[in-house]
Amino acid sequence: MPDVRLSSTRGKQILLTTVLGSSMALLDSTVVNVALPRIGRDLNADLAALQWTVNAYMLTLAGLILLGGSLGDRYGRRKIFLLGVVWFAAASLLCGLAQDTTVLIGARALQGVGGALLTPGSLALIQASFHPDDRARAVGLWSGFGGIGAAVGPFVGGWLVAGPGWRWVFLLNVPLALVCVPVALRHVPESADGGGHGRFDVLGAALGALALALVTYALIEGRTASPAVVVAAAAGVAAGAAFVWVEKHRPDPMMPLDVFASRQFTAVNLVTLCVYAAFGGFFFLTALQLQVVAGYSPLRAGTALLPTTLLMLLFSARSGALADRIGPRVPLTVGPLLCAAAMLLMLRVGKDAHYLTDVLPALLVMGAGMVTLVAPLTATVLASVDTSRAGLASGVNNAAARAAGLIAVAALPLLAGMGPDAYRSADAFDAAFRRAMPICAAALVVGSVLAFAAVSRPAVGCRRPECRTHGSTTAPPLEPHRNRTGGRTGRDG
Template sequence: MTQIGKPPGDDALIRHGCETADCAPAARPWVLAAAIIGSSMAFIDGTVVNVALPAIQADLHATAFQAQWVVESYALFLAALLLVGGALGDRFGRRRIFAIGVTLFAIASVACALSRDVQQLILARAAQGVGGAMLVPGSLALISASFPEKERGRAIGTWSGFSGITAAIGPVLGGFLVDRYSWIWAFLVNVPMAIAVLLIVWRHVPESRGGESAAGLDVPGAALATLALGGVVYAFIEAPTQGWNAPTVLAALVAGVVAAIAFVVVELRVRSPMLPLSLMRIGNFGGANLLTLLLYAALGGGLYFFPLNLIQVQGYSATAAGAALLPFILIMFALSGWAGQLVDRFGPRGPLVIGPSIAAVGFALFSVPGVGVNYWTAFLPAVVVLGFGMTVTVAPLTTTVMNAVGPDLAGVASGVNNAVSRAAAVLAIALFGVVMAWAFDSQLAAGLRDAGASAQATAFLESQRSQLAGAALPPGVDEASGKALRHAVNAAFVSGFRWVMGICAALALLSALSAWFFIGRRPATLPAPFSDRRPESP
């Protein structure tokens, strides 16, 4: 699952999003309901599709790398355009942009369900990502605009609570729909939710804007961010099948790198940048975002492969795979209040070193199980340890980002941190796909030799390598040979999974080291031009 629960900074976006609009007290519960249902659509879609991927891959005869695009096309546009979506709401009206985003998301969901090949599904998922980039920041800003400061805390708590429930039931619901009916219902479930949101918005939600501060819209930055992410992601996803020397792969990689460099240049010069790079000069803010990049790359990239392992290798149903991370979510939900006090008691550095270090142990535990294991003894310990490590990390991470810049820039800072976490997952899925393909191919060749596979069976499975664990067996093989060949395929996937989780553990440890070196023991004050005071040394 590419986004487990709420990404960092969401609560901060609500708390510091905008000035209060003229919203009647009787309408505020309706505004909160619209925000909860709207953001739930994006939360659900960020998790259930991974559970549905094996069914999608089989039904649409897609390769494992095309299945990656089903996830990546959505996540890429959501990550690249998230900050622009918030700016569009500030400039043209939050209610209007939110409603447009919900409408586009619903139409794209129907297009996903009606897709007859994987290319159509990928395009529809990209449109979903654009809609999500408008509705996600809009749903958060509506709460801030409609509730006065003295009532905002309760609204935040309600929204957070329902978000936790959504994160828990979303994958399970998606798995149930896949098992009982079809993967298309994982997308169609968005339609009644969208209709409910639009009716509430039309009748009860007032319009609000961002005033003079919302005058700038960084269109060049948004275009370059999308091209940079898209180019790099395309190169790494397509390289295992086309080869690194393929003209399209090389062109995409070069375009992505050049666009990334151009993005930095533009953001340093444009009047209203979507990513204010000057904030990175603040020690705690820069350190927190480096930690976010490394840790959420591990989380999003590593857990993308977990449902595939459970369904295609271990033989679990989609429903069971959707429920596999419930302990993770419940731990974060139950201990979030306790974790939120850690910075006040111990300062930011301690929790942000200890939390990712615990998460690293969790990732390492994921690399232990082999083929045909029991979830309760093999994977549950890893899920619990990882969940506790992320719990220790997330609330202090958000608090550190907020404290680093002060209240005037907290909305911008939390939005940047939120986007960094999403972009990290997008890049990691593409990069880890290369690792998985390399390890799978190497282990499969050795496994087929050990199984004594015939030349015909070996050639057939070599042609199925792009399916990874979804590879079909050669036609006409006997039961014993089929069992040996299937074990070779599954063991090859597990080999790749172990490599991926080992890298995730290393990334988590690097994120802990980044906290140790770049985050002070106490919240840092702001350097010029944000403050005349000197930042405290670590």
């Protein structure tokens, strides 16, 4: 039985290294958006290259995060976590040194691989190390510090871009890793699932990632309507169909399809796809709108985004408690509608926009909407399956949210009619932004209707701290799981 106490020196060091590791991946999911205009200018990149700078990371992270958790369970959570930290830091160094967009995009894809290795292991190490009496408080602290990191991430990114330069958005991860690795080696105990058996679903992971990559390419390059785009789109659909077939017929699938037998689980994941697609498009385009059109500096643009994540950090626990009392249908219906209203309010943000009267109201409404829906969404996902499969359900939901954001960043500029040089022209970008925000709002309305029609009160609410103290705008909380590669997945935290 895990016996590390939170008050001990070892307990504090475990908490430190897991917070540092998870913060690396969490920060890079949010701060890069603020750096995009400077990256585009310095590397002479078109809009498609900026989309790939964001999406290359999300692609490998979304495609491999379920496999990353399984590797930790089999070979040792500390070992895979540390491999992810070192891998992530090396890829970050390569990002920071990149002299062209090809190298930068490739390095971002490698970053996503590192993120898929370290992200599931961070919380799993806490669950596997601390004494049961201290575990909930340790997870709460981990979630709280992670939420603070998510809140200040855009501010830090803006400060780095405006000061030493955008390369330090990536290079900052190297000193974090240099602190994290030796502390983990000295203080974090190794843990693994001794009952692991079967083979890893490498084929399923590869097909899933390939499908996402091909569809993303087709959407980003879709404005050219070239034969290569048509072939990529068709091949992406075929790869997706092959992924479903493999997962249905393998004895040890990465994503057992029978988990979708739960109507509630399927409904909540459809809501997740709608809302996180809208969030992904919103935060990608808003960081550009504030700088390209409103004339904000990177620091001011990053600071402008603080209210949303601060509201999530401060009030998610109260939202989760309310959902426990009244059920998830109302929060999951109202939350997306609030976020949709926020996106329509963003239409007020144009040239010379005033922060207090134009930007802040939209971000406050956005934060209120995310507070309303994120904790109930996570609780409903975990309650919609058997306790033994909670880890699997959380992993699928987390991957779905990341994939939705990935597709949105690829598709939204195409749907809004953004040309390859749109971000270099305030007028062109503003016009496309005004077409894009109603599309995001429409996706949220669809999510709200789905929640109202298909979500019912779950049998048990989520009382896990990681569901309640949450500041990430890119994906819902990830519950650690013990994936035995044979479908027996889950760990009740």
